[in-house]
Amino acid sequence: xxxxxxxxxxxxxxxxxxxxxxxxxxxxxxxxxxxxxxxxxxxxxxxxxxxxxxxxxxxxxxxxxxxxxxxxxxxxxxxxxxxxxxxxxxxxxxxxxxxxxxxxxxxxxxxxxxxxxxxxxxxxxxxxxxxxxxxxxxxxxxxxxxxxxxxxxxxxxxxxxxxxxxxxxxxxxxxxxxxxxxxxxxxxxxxxxxxxxxxxxxxxxxxxxxxxxxxxxxxxxxxxxxxxxxxxxxxxxxxxxxxxxxxxxxxxxxxxxxxxxxxxxxxxxxxxxxxxxxxxxxxxxxxxxxxxxxxxxxxxxxxxxxxxxxxxxxxxxxxxxxxxxxxxxxxxxxxxxxxxxxxxxxxxxxxxxxxxxxxxxxxxxxxxxxxxxxxxxxxxxxxxxxxxxxxxxxxxxxxxxxxxxxxxxxxxxxxxxxxxxxxxxxxxxxxxxxxxxxxxxxxxxxxxxxxxxxxxxxxxxxxxxxxxxxxxxxxxxxxxxxxxxxxxxxxxxxxxxxxxxxxxxxxxxxx
Numbered sequence: 095x096x097x098x099x100x101x102x103x104x105x106x107x108x109x110x111x112x113x114x115x116x117x118x119x120x121x122x123x124x125x126x127x128x129x130x131x132x133x134x135x136x137x138x139x140x141x142x143x144x145x146x147x148x149x150x151x152x153x154x155x156x157x158x159x160x161x162x163x164x165x166x167x168x169x170x171x172x173x174x175x176x177x178x179x180x181x182x183x184x185x186x187x188x189x190x191x192x193x194x195x196x197x198x199x200x201x202x203x204x205x206x207x208x209x210x211x212x213x214x215x216x217x218x219x220x221x222x223x224x225x226x227x228x229x230x231x232x233x234x235x236x237x238x239x240x241x242x243x244x245x246x247x248x249x250x251x252x253x254x255x256x257x258x259x260x261x262x263x264x265x266x267x268x269x270x271x272x273x274x275x276x277x278x279x280x281x282x283x284x285x286x287x288x289x290x291x292x293x294x295x296x297x298x299x300x301x302x303x304x305x306x307x308x309x310x311x312x313x314x315x316x317x318x319x320x321x322x323x324x325x326x327x328x329x330x331x332x333x334x335x336x337x338x339x340x341x342x343x344x345x346x347x348x349x350x351x352x353x354x355x356x357x358x359x360x361x362x363x364x365x366x367x368x369x370x371x372x373x374x375x376x377x378x379x380x381x382x383x384x385x386x387x388x389x390x391x392x393x394x395x396x397x398x399x400x401x402x403x404x405x406x407x408x409x410x411x412x413x414x415x416x417x418x419x420x421x422x423x424x425x426x427x428x429x430x431x432x433x434x435x436x437x438x439x440x441x442x443x444x445x446x447x448x449x450x451x452x453x454x455x456x457x458x459x460x461x462x463x464x465x466x467x468x469x470x471x472x473x474x475x476x477x478x479x480x481x482x483x484x485x486x487x488x489x490x491x492x493x494x495x496x497x498x499x500x501x502x503x504x505x506x507x508x509x510x511x512x513x514x515x516x517x518x519x520x521x522x523x524x525x526x527x528x529x530x531x532x533x534x535x536x537x538x539x540x541x542x543x544x545x546x547x548x549x550x551x552x553x554x555x556x557x558x559x560x561x562x563x564x565x566x567x568x569x570x571x572x573x574x575x576x577x578x579x580x581x582x583x584x585x586x587x588x589x590x591x592x593x594x595x596x597x598x599x600x601x602x603x604x605x
Contacts, residue, residue: 097345097347097370098345099187099288099345099349099371100404100443100444101404101442101443101444101542102140102187102445103137103138103139103140103444103535103538104138104139104189104444104445104446104447105133105136105138105140105142106142106412106446106447106448107141107142107143108144108412108448108449108485109121109122109143109155109168110167110505111449111487111488111504111506112125112126112129112449112487112488113125113128113129113488113490113500114487114496114499114500114501114502116500117500117501118500119500119502119504119505121168121487121499121500122168122169122173123173123174123177124169124176126141126143127173130180130184130186131184132517133184133186134185134186136452136531136532137539138186138535139187140188140288141181141186141187141188142189142190142191142290142446143188143191144412145158145191146168146169146174147159147160147161147165147193150198150200150259152259152260152469153256153257153259153260153468154467154468156193156260157197157199157257157260158197158201159200159201160201160202161197161277161280162280171284178284179285182285187287187288188285188286189286189289189347189349190288190289190290191289191290191292192274192277192289192291192292193292193293194263194274194294194331195263195292195293195297196255196256196262196293197260197261197263198260199261203216203219203220204220204261207219207220207222207252207261208246211248212224217250218264218267219264219267219269220263220264221252221261221262221264221299221303222251222252223251223253224249224251225249225250230243230245231243232304232306233305233306234255234303234305234306235306236254236255236256236473237255237256238473239470239475239478240473242254242255244258253303255322262299263297265297265299265327265328265331274335275335278338278339282339282342282346286346287344287345288339288346288347288348288349288370289347290349290351291349291350291351292351293351294332294351294352294363295323295328295350295351295354295363296322297328297331299321299322300321300325304321319354319355324352324354324355329362329365332348332368332369333368336348336369347369347370347371348369348370349369349370349371349372349373350363350369350371350373352372352373353375357374357397358397360397361400361403364401365401365403366401366402371403371404371444372403372406373406373408373446374390374394374405374407376394377408377434378408378411378417382422382430383572384558384559384570384572385556387437387572388559391441391546394406398443405441406444406445407438407441407446408445408446408448409431409434409448409451410448410451411484412484412485413484414481415484416431416448416451416457417430417434418431418451418454418455418457419456419459420457421434423456423457426598428454428456429588429599430598431454432454432530432588432599432600433570433571433572433587433588433598433599433600434600435530435534435587436534436586436600436601436602437570439534439535439538440538440543440561440563440566440600440602441543442543442544442545442564448484452528452531452532453488453489453515453517453520453528454527455486455488455515457484458482458484458506461479461482461486461506463476463479465482465506465507466479467482467506468480468481482506485506486504486506486507487499487508489508489512489513489515489517490517490518491518492513492514492516493513496508497513498518525589530587537584541565541566543563543564543565544564544565545564546561546562546563546564547562547563547564548560548561549561549562549567557573558570558571558572562605565605566602566603566604566605567581567603567604567605568600568601569595569600570600571596571597571599572597573597573598574597575597576594576595577594578593579593579595579603581603581604581605583601583602583603584601584603584604586601586602587601
């Protein structure tokens with residue numbers, strides 16, 4: 095039997111922005127459970143929950159204070175168990191985020207480290223170092239801006255690749271490795287089907303923590319090697335994790351968030367004895383063009399084939415501008431986003447959808463500065479607006495204080511016209527983005543792609559990509575002029591008139 099995750103469509107839920115059942119303005123696990131029927135009808139195979147753990151929320155839950163409990167803002171462990179049961183009853187798998195690179199500064203281990211002496215076992219769980227020349231131990235910079243080191247009262251410094259409230263674990267310490275194996279088992283025992291591994295490439299640092307030098311401003315979402323990203327020793331961690339995952343029934347899996355230098359380096363994370371998937375972000379960062387898409391698809395297919403792993407595809411997530419806006423915003427951006435989504439869903443392998451993209455939501459670019467919560471905003475000195483614009487609460491109804499997100503305004507304000515994009519406003523409306531996704535996901539489940547063969551573009555030109563995935567043909571028109579297509583139309587992102595596919599559109603055709 096084919097393992098489910100090899101061709102699953104996985105829907106990312108950002109819990110604080112998905113659905114607010116208790117009316118406090120913050121999404122919760124009960125809200126997710128309440129929307130399981132919507133998710134099942136959409137046609138996905140699994141949900142991925144961004145962090146819901148106990149946290150001071152300095153980085154929207156990616157600063158975890160207790161890896162084995164639910165933050166009261168989101169509910170309780172009983173709520174989590176009920177959600178998993180409801181999802182499984184509906185035929186949906188459940189993947190949860192795990193954040194192994196760092197903890198919250200409010201974690202018991204870090205509080206114990208602050209209270210302990212330099213050189214103590216408590217401090218060895220993190221990276222505490224003496225400074226150099228009245229400054230930090232090296233020149234590393236935080237991904238969120240500023241130094242990656244903060245000094246404590248006794249003079250030592252601790253490392254945080256992200257916010258100062260997110261100290262990095264020392265993965266050379268066996269206590270850290272053992273702790274996370276136990277955390278994996280805790281959630282596997284509660285029935286989760288897999289994990290999305292946050293900053294999977296960042297756990298191991300090079301010995302002696304050398305300076306970066308001229309490449310000092312290295313981004314998380316980039317492809318430059320660093321002494322704290324994609325160090326080879328990280329693979330030993332995942333070999334141990336794979337043994338735990340394989341010890342449970344039901345094809346449990348893990349997918350790595352690994353922003354690395356080359357696709358070949360990314361493939362190292364999905365060798366047979368390591369993780370099951372690694373996000374391929376290259377479509378997410380590619381321009382909307384036939385040349386760019388062809389290059390990304392060819393490289394991904396060849397790279398994963400070398401390690402016998404499935405390809406993965408994603409166009410939006412909680413860290414990047416929504417692809418409606420990246421592709422031009424407005425009518426043009428939406429048309430291109432619909433075309434890109436339909437093209438992605440026609441590809442073999444596993445696909446990740448970010449909540450709200452099935453509604454065609456754009457990035458919110460005009461949030462009031464005083465409401466921004468992403469730590470990048472403050473740490474960059476208000477020069478980088480951060481990621482809040484893709485995290486605005488979803489609209490479920492055409493009216494109401496938060497368009498059905500909850501009974502009160504959400505933690506971030508929604509644009510006033512989002513009622514028109516709400517799930518209820520699009521439900522059953524022919525041609526709506528929601529119904530396009532439903533139709534495509536239903537067809538994909540019945541006609542699961544089995545491969546990829548490029549078709550000649552001689553008749554349609556250089557701005558068109560056409561391929562056969564073993565079950566149907568997909569034609570993507572990246573240009574502005576109509577192009578001819580022939581065959582039975584299965585689903586299309588724009589209306590086919592007189593056998594012609596409009597510009598910025600995709601169609602699936604019978605073989």
